[in-house]
Amino acid sequence: MxxxxxxxxxxxVIRHFERRLLELFDEGELGGTTxxxxxxxxxxxxxAALLEPGDVVVSNHRxxxxxxxxYDDPEGLxxxxxxxxxxxxxxxxxxxxxxxxxxxxxxxxxxxxxIAAGIALQHKRTDAGALAVVFMGDGTWGEGAVYEALxxxxxxxxxxxxVVEHNGIAQSTPTAAHMAGSIAQRSAAFGIAHLLVTxxxxxxxxxxxxxxxxRARREPAPLxxxxxxxxxxxxxxxxxxxxxxxxxxxxxxxxxxxxxREHPEQFERLDRAARERIDAVVADVRGRPPATWGxx
Ligand SMILES: Cc1ncc(C[n+]2csc(CCOP(=O)(O)OP(=O)(O)O)c2C)c(N)n1
Numbered sequence: 001m002x003x004x005x006x007x008x009x010x011x012x013v014i015r016h017f018e019r020r021l022l023e024l025f026d027e028g029e030l031g032g033t034t035x036x037x038x039x040x041x042x043x044x045x046x047x048a049a050l051l052e053p054g055d056v057v058v059s060n061h062r063x064x065x066x067x068x069x070x071y072d073d074p075e076g077l078x079x080x081x082x083x084x085x086x087x088x089x090x091x092x093x094x095x096x097x098x099x100x101x102x103x104x105x106x107x108x109x110x111x112x113x114x115i116a117a118g119i120a121l122q123h124k125r126t127d128a129g130a131l132a133v134v135f136m137g138d139g140t141w142g143e144g145a146v147y148e149a150l151x152x153x154x155x156x157x158x159x160x161x162x163v164v165e166h167n168g169i170a171q172s173t174p175t176a177a178h179m180a181g182s183i184a185q186r187s188a189a190f191g192i193a194h195l196l197v198t199x200x201x202x203x204x205x206x207x208x209x210x211x212x213x214x215r216a217r218r219e220p221a222p223l224x225x226x227x228x229x230x231x232x233x234x235x236x237x238x239x240x241x242x243x244x245x246x247x248x249x250x251x252x253x254x255x256x257x258x259x260x261r262e263h264p265e266q267f268e269r270l271d272r273a274a275r276e277r278i279d280a281v282v283a284d285v286r287g288r289p290p291a292t293w294g295x296x
Contacts (some may be wrong), residue, residue: 001200001262005270007045008259010072012274014041015256017176018233020278021064021081025237028285029193030081034095037065039184039232042255043165044069046205047133047152047225050213054130056104056123059115061096062165063105063210065134073280085214107195110143112136113162117147117149120158120222129217133161141186142178150222153191161213167231172241187224194224200255230254 002056003011018036025034037044044065051057069076073088080087081095089099092280106112115152116134123130140146141164153160164183168175187194194214197205205296216223230253234240240247251257260267 001203001259003259004204005266008266008270010045010069011041011255012270013072013074013277014044014068016271016274016278017068017078018064018278019283020282021078022233022237030095031083032082032094032096033235033236035062035210036089036233037062037203039250040103040165040167040227041065041069042200042205043135043227043229045211046165046202049202049206050209051133052130053102054123054127055134056102056116056119057217058097058112058119058132058134059103059105060109060112060136061105061107062137063098063135065094067100067103067105068099068251069156071100073150075285078285079288079291082285083291084285085291086285086288087291090293092293093112102128105204109140110137110145113146117158117160120160120220121154121156122272124156124220125161125191128220129133129159131159131161131213131217135163137169137170138166138183139173139178139241141183142170147186150187150190150192151164153222154225157219157221159216159224161172161216162222162224164226165229166226167229169231169235169242171235172239183224183226187192192222192224195225197225197227200229202229213225217293228258232274 018038021034021036024030048069060142064077076088080089080091080093083091098105104169114132116132170178184194212223230250232250232254
């Protein structure tokens with residue numbers, strides 16, 4: 001497994017961005033809450049390479065990586081989260097409610113799939129070949145709205161890709177305690193194709209998904225992609241309810257640890273550069289005045 005400098009750079013920018021957010025929270029610099037994608041960064045980076053400019057991404061409470069993988073804009077995102085000038089949404093969206101052309105997030109679990117299905121319907125009518133791509137966790141498969149949207153997506157053959165980041169836990173509840181059956185079986189019940197991804201090799205993942213994304217665009221037809229992934233950090237800030245052994249096992253499975261062992265020179269070089277870049281972003285944004293927002 002060997003990644004390009006570009007891919008590894010993006011992965012490490014996301015990682016350092018998220019680590020700094022947790023520190024800034026501890027230092028009292030952030031209001032509200034924040035959920036990091038630590039451990040899951042590669043899902044966003046793998047998928048971003050399969051997107052076309054006209055696609056719309058609908059993301060969730062754990063959406064910083066999805067944004068950074070698509071736009072490489074840590075300044076705009078941090079300013080948004082810290083409520084400083086230059087924030088992506090004038091500081092009113094914060095961590096969980098981001099909006100930019102082709103990108104939308106909501107922290108309301110399950111709300112996003114009906115929205116993404118509506119966007120996919122609009123694409124089918126007016127912009128053939130464009131996808132709606134929604135990111136959600138395994139726990140959110142407990143929301144009823146998910147099944148109403150899957151039903152419509154299958155019935156109306158919508159160009160919708162549902163990326164499920166199955167990290168084995170929903171806040172503090174293990175998947176085994178909340179999900180009967182499986183994501184594959186639930187997709188099959190609607191006649192929706194399902195692809196499972198278990199590794200974190202970006203090239204292999206993209207090879208596995210490329211044909212499915214193409215079919216979803218061209219037929220069009222919905223697709224569920226299930227990543228078996230690894231939440232490295234707490235659910236949000238300091239609230240990791242898992243036993244210490246489970247956290248240690250997550251560290252052991254981390255893509256970063258595995259990659260650093262395999263390619264120490266490339267990893268250390270880009271890790272240092274990403275850390276320095278994010279330090280500079282934090283210094284810049286911290287020095288900015290508060291965001292102002294008014295009618296636009
Ligand atoms: C409708 C709704 N119910 C509850 C919550 C509180 N909440 C935020 S994240 C979360 C767990 C989500 O778990 P999962 O979908 O597995 O995603 P993960 O956090 O693991 O990425 C919950 C219950 C919410 N945001 N919205």
